[in-house]
Amino acid sequence: MNTRHRLANGFLWLGSSALVSQLVDSVCTIAVLWFVTREEMGLATLAWSVAVVLEALNGLGVASAIVQSPELSRRQLSSLFWYVLGVSVVLVALASAASPFIARAYGRPEIAPMVIVASSKLLLVGTALVPLQLLNRALDFRRVGMITACATLFAAVARVLLAAVGFGAWALIVASVSHGGFVCLFVYLVAPFRPDWVFKFTEIRRLTAFGAKIAASAVVYHFYRNADFLLVGRYLGMQALGVYRVAFDLPMGIATAILNVVNRAALPVYARVARDPQELARTFHFTARSITLLVSGILAIIWASAPDLLLLLGKGQWIAAAPVVRVLCVAAWLRCLAQTFPPLFNAAGRPAFVLYDSVLSLIVMVGAFAGSLQLWGDRVGVIVISYAWLASYPVLLGFEWAMARSVIPLRVGAYLRALLPAVDGVALLVGAFVLFEPLRRTLRPGVASFTATVAAGALVYAAYLGLGLKLTPRRLLARASDS
Numbered sequence: 001m002n003t004r005h006r007l008a009n010g011f012l013w014l015g016s017s018a019l020v021s022q023l024v025d026s027v028c029t030i031a032v033l034w035f036v037t038r039e040e041m042g043l044a045t046l047a048w049s050v051a052v053v054l055e056a057l058n059g060l061g062v063a064s065a066i067v068q069s070p071e072l073s074r075r076q077l078s079s080l081f082w083y084v085l086g087v088s089v090v091l092v093a094l095a096s097a098a099s100p101f102i103a104r105a106y107g108r109p110e111i112a113p114m115v116i117v118a119s120s121k122l123l124l125v126g127t128a129l130v131p132l133q134l135l136n137r138a139l140d141f142r143r144v145g146m147i148t149a150c151a152t153l154f155a156a157v158a159r160v161l162l163a164a165v166g167f168g169a170w171a172l173i174v175a176s177v178s179h180g181g182f183v184c185l186f187v188y189l190v191a192p193f194r195p196d197w198v199f200k201f202t203e204i205r206r207l208t209a210f211g212a213k214i215a216a217s218a219v220v221y222h223f224y225r226n227a228d229f230l231l232v233g234r235y236l237g238m239q240a241l242g243v244y245r246v247a248f249d250l251p252m253g254i255a256t257a258i259l260n261v262v263n264r265a266a267l268p269v270y271a272r273v274a275r276d277p278q279e280l281a282r283t284f285h286f287t288a289r290s291i292t293l294l295v296s297g298i299l300a301i302i303w304a305s306a307p308d309l310l311l312l313l314g315k316g317q318w319i320a321a322a323p324v325v326r327v328l329c330v331a332a333w334l335r336c337l338a339q340t341f342p343p344l345f346n347a348a349g350r351p352a353f354v355l356y357d358s359v360l361s362l363i364v365m366v367g368a369f370a371g372s373l374q375l376w377g378d379r380v381g382v383i384v385i386s387y388a389w390l391a392s393y394p395v396l397l398g399f400e401w402a403m404a405r406s407v408i409p410l411r412v413g414a415y416l417r418a419l420l421p422a423v424d425g426v427a428l429l430v431g432a433f434v435l436f437e438p439l440r441r442t443l444r445p446g447v448a449s450f451t452a453t454v455a456a457g458a459l460v461y462a463a464y465l466g467l468g469l470k471l472t473p474r475r476l477l478a479r480a481s482d483s
Contacts, residue, residue, distance in 0.1 A: 028156035033313040035163040042238030044172035045245040047114035049226040054091050056222035058122055059084040059129050061211030064346055066133040068271050079204045081130045081195040088126030095119035118173050124180035131193035147186045155179035213351040220358035224365045228385050235373040244382040247321035251302050255295050255332035262291045263343045270347030281408040285418040291336050292422035297461035300429040303329040308450035327386035334393035341400040348407045360399055364392045425464050432460045
């Protein structure tokens with residue numbers, strides 16, 4: 001099996017599980033919106049954002065070190081397990097100590113216990129890290145996909161049930177923690193790992209040094225990635241944050257799920273061909289082609305159907321999110337392109353490039369978020385943040401491209417050819433939606449209009465992939481790029 005077939009196999013297993021997971025998660029998220037208010041959504045988002053930033057420190061980057069290291073002894077794995085668990089305990093203690101100050105900064109005392117509970121997920125994720133990364137290292141994407149899908153399913157169901165019985169913001173917090181618990185449970189059921197009672201830091205010093213660079217970039221990444229939530233809550237309040245969170249999750253949630261699948265499968269495959277720059281470049285082009293074909297149709301359908309979908313939820317309290325969703329659909333597509341570069345840098349042994357990328361992203365995005373809110377937030381509202389996302393990516397993509405050129409022989413023409421099928425598909429969908437608009441207007445807004453729009457978009461894009469490109473889902477992932 002060649003490298004791109006290995007990558008495609010990873011896409012197929014992880015992609016199938018991610019599709020099921022995302023469908024279940026999206027349906028459950030939509031169901032939750034019937035039971036929570038904007039205020040409750042905002043409070044949960046704020047506590048969740050703090051926990052996510054801390055989660056970036058989980059294991060201090062040794063996950064990538066486990067995947068990339070040529071050899072690992074039993075003693076090293078056991079030492080890594082205790083190291084990761086110790087880091088998790090320290091992080092939870094720090095979050096608990098900081099929670100009163102965070103609550104005071106936002107003037108909401110109820111945030112403090114939410115931050116403490118949300119951060120406890122780190123203990124569960126830390127316990128699962130070593131065995132889960134061993135599966136990734138072995139390219140056992142089937143089991144990784146099963147674990148992810150089952151954990152997402154159980155956590156999503158828990159979120160709906162808790163929201164339905166009146167837990168409010170706590171439903172989202174507890175469900176997030178339960179996801180970590182389910183991952184931990186399932187990984188030890190399908191891939192049991194029993195660490196020895198030994199800890200030798202000298203034997204893992206090299207791995208932790210490599211991981212520290214990755215952890216630094218991950219912290220910066222998750223900070224700027226969640227800075228929009230933190231700033232919206234600070235400038236515009238919890239209700240506006242609740243609306244923005246819903247708008248963000250529709251396009252970005254689906255795009256991120258697909259992106260995580262692609263990058264998780266790509267990293268170990270990139271690592272195996274890292275010494276062959278030409279093959280690494282061809283595999284990277286294949287990755288860009290695959291991810292854009294996967295996300296483009298979905299994002300275009302979300303763009304067209306968002307107003308009808310949001311009209312159905314929570315007695316119309318989320319309809320204000322519709323214009324924000326549409327701008328974020330475009331930003332999500334650009335984000336998928338930008339986030340395919342970090343695994344390439346890690347696999348090529350350039351984790352410092354990932355840190356540089358994250359630092360620039362922090363400067364550009366946080367500056368754009370804060371500046372736009374300060375200048376126009378009061379007049380324009382949360383949509384200004386979506387434009388800040390959109391304006392940031394051309395700068396970041398240019399910087400990433402320049403760094404990537406020093407790693408592999410990238411060619412603009414080959415890269416654009418890899419993206420062209422997705423661009424053509426979006427153009428076809430836009431044309432179809434324009435032609436479909438007179439018919440859509442005859443339908444009742446809400447269920448009928450939403451169902452018809454989604455069905456029409458899905459049929460057109462499926463026909464484009466199957467008849468135009470001669471691609472089934474399997475061939476989409478299995479066919480090597482000619483780039």
